Structure formats: C-alpha cells, structure tokens
Amino acid sequence: MSDNKQWYADLVLPVLLHEARRTYGRAIRAALTAEGFDDMPRLGPRLLGGMHRFGGQPTDLAGDFGISKQAASKLVDALVVRGYLDRSVDPDDRRRMLLSLTERGEAAAKATSSASDRIDRELDQTVGADAVAQMRETLGTLVGLGERAG
Amino acid sequence: MSDNKQWYADLVLPVLLHEARRTYGRAIRAALTAEGFDDMPRLGPRLLGGMHRFGGQPTDLAGDFGISKQAASKLVDALVVRGYLDRSVDPDDRRRMLLSLTERGEAAAKATSSASDRIDRELDQTVGADAVAQMRETLGTLVGLGERAG
DNA sequence: GTTTGATAGTCAACTTAGTTGACAGTCGTT
DNA sequence: AACGACTGTCAACTAAGTTGACTATCAAAC
Secondary structure, eight states: OOSSSOGGGGSOHHHHHHHHHHHHHHHHHHHHHHTTOOOOOTTHHHHHHTHHHHTTOHHHHHHHHTSOHHHHHHHHHHHHHTTSEEEEEOTTOTTSEEEEEOHHHHHHHHHHHHHHHHHHHHHHHHHOHHHHHHHHHHHHHHHHHHHHHO | OOSSSOTTTTSOHHHHHHHHHHHHHHHHHHHHHHTTOOOOOTTHHHHHHTHHHHTTOHHHHHHHHTSOHHHHHHHHHHHHHTTSEEEEEOTTOTTSEEEEEOHHHHHHHHHHHHHHHHHHHHHHHHHOHHHHHHHHHHHHHHHHHHHHHO
C-alpha cells in the first residue's frame, strides 16, 4: 500500500470508484462535523448541494437519487427536523411540497462544497486539470452505459 | 439527461463517482440474480472477488473494507450460512478463521467478475483503453489523497 | 359539475447493514 | 504461571432502505 508503484493495479474498477468516492465522503463529513453539522444523514450533503437539480420536489429527488419516494420523504423529514430544510406546500399544487434551504442548510451546503472543492483543487494540482476533465468524461460515459442498459 | 451534451458537467465529482459505481453495481446484481445468487449481501461480491487480497482473515477484511470487525464477522457469517464461504479454524493460530470459497462461492465470484468485465469491455470500446488507464491512474491518486489526509 | 383515474406525499411494518460495548478463547512474553 | 494483546462473536442499538396501504389533491372525461 505504501510503495509508490501502482498499488491499485489489481483493484477492479468498481472498488476503485468506491474508494475514490469515500475520499470525498470522509473529507465532507469531517468538515461538516467540525462546523457542528454532526447530525447529517448520509445523503444529506448531496441533497443540500443539489437542490437546484430537482428544485425542491421530493419525488424528483427520489428519481435523481435512485431511491423510493418513501425513502426520499423520510430523508427530507430528517433534514427538516434537524433544521436544514424548510418544507411548505406548493400553492399551485397542494399535493406538492416546496423545499428550501434554511440558513443552517445554506451553511452546511457551503461547508460541503468547500470541502469537496478542496479535494478537487488538490487533485487538479496533482494530476492536472486535463486529466480530471478526461476522467469526468470517461465517468460520464460509464454512467451512460448503465442508463442505456438500465 | 437525454441530450448528448455533457449532461454531467454540473455534477460534483463525488456524485459522478457514485453513479459510475452504481453502473457496475446494477450489472453485477442483475447477473447474480439471473444465475440464482439472489441472496447476496451488499458487500458479498466484493468479498468473494477479493479473497486473494486478504487471504481469508476477517480482521484484514474489515480493514480493507473500512468496516468494524463485528460487521465483517456478520458479513462472513451471512456468506457462510448462504453457502458461499467455508469457515474453518486456522490450525496455526486457533483464534483466526480461515475462509475459502465454496463451489457456489466460486460460481458467484465468476458471475460477478464476468459482469464487471463486460462493462469494462464496453467502456474500453467506447472511450479506448488509454482513457480507461488514465482514469484508473487519476482515481488512484484521488484515493491516495484521502489516505494521506485520512 | 361530478365522477374517475392518476399523482404527491406519508404512515406503518419490516429488512438489511452498520455501530459500540462486553466478552471468551488463544497466543506470546515475561 | 500470569499478564497483556489479539481474534472473533454476541447483544443491543441505530440508520436507512424496502413494500404496501392510505389520504389528499389534481386533471380530464363525461
């Protein structure tokens, strides 16, 4: 593990992906804990940071995250209870919920993206922006493969 | 999502990593289920496929997987009960367990790696082996960052 | 305008998989 | 022989997901 040869050479790609993601996960969780956001559910940071992607509709959120709407509902509930989200009824469609970040939620989202950006920056400085861009492209292709085969 | 522009451009890297890993996860689970291995715990495929890495010692396994030794013990137990693993006492150190694949375990490991390889091959054909190799390198760097900071 | 079917979210019961703390058995060293 | 360290397991708990049933609301058809 500590020799500078390619220790990861015999790792299958999914494990490598998992470990790479954990690098972010650990950094983000550490940053959140350090700032007092120590009651964050696992998908909390992703939700707070991705509000613009699903605009605050739990069902869209479920689709985006690949979980059931019930799980999404519980996740949202946890974040509301812990003061990260405001939940209100959509006046245009009273079945729907409108979610928005509280001040605490904004702060946690900021801490999250800041920790993530720090890793990004470190990676950029180590391998260069081109390599990162190409990795993103290849990862995008990989996700696309899964969606077609889905 | 369905336009061929870089739909993933606004995704943070950890989410992209997570989704890329899910591509493998879905394919592997589907292949296992199709062959009758429908009682596989989440980390089962990784364990069966990585036996050579920790040689069959649950404690090393726990370190490798980043889980507690208790969780590793339960995981092993589940795989033994379901017929994927044999567990016996190490005669040289009777505290230790020696794990080995049963025939069923071998078959499941084969199905796993075969599904994983199919995705690998598809990716190779789409982006080329060089891009994959470079991605592996960048991912390795990323994991290394986490280990230093850890 | 009322009925009818689809949709958004929640509640309840359950399962899976992780955690920590306590412990028994074994080993190695003094 | 005794002490301390290490391996694996048991028990109790927690976190986070699942499915099925349900309510409330909307939209469209008649």
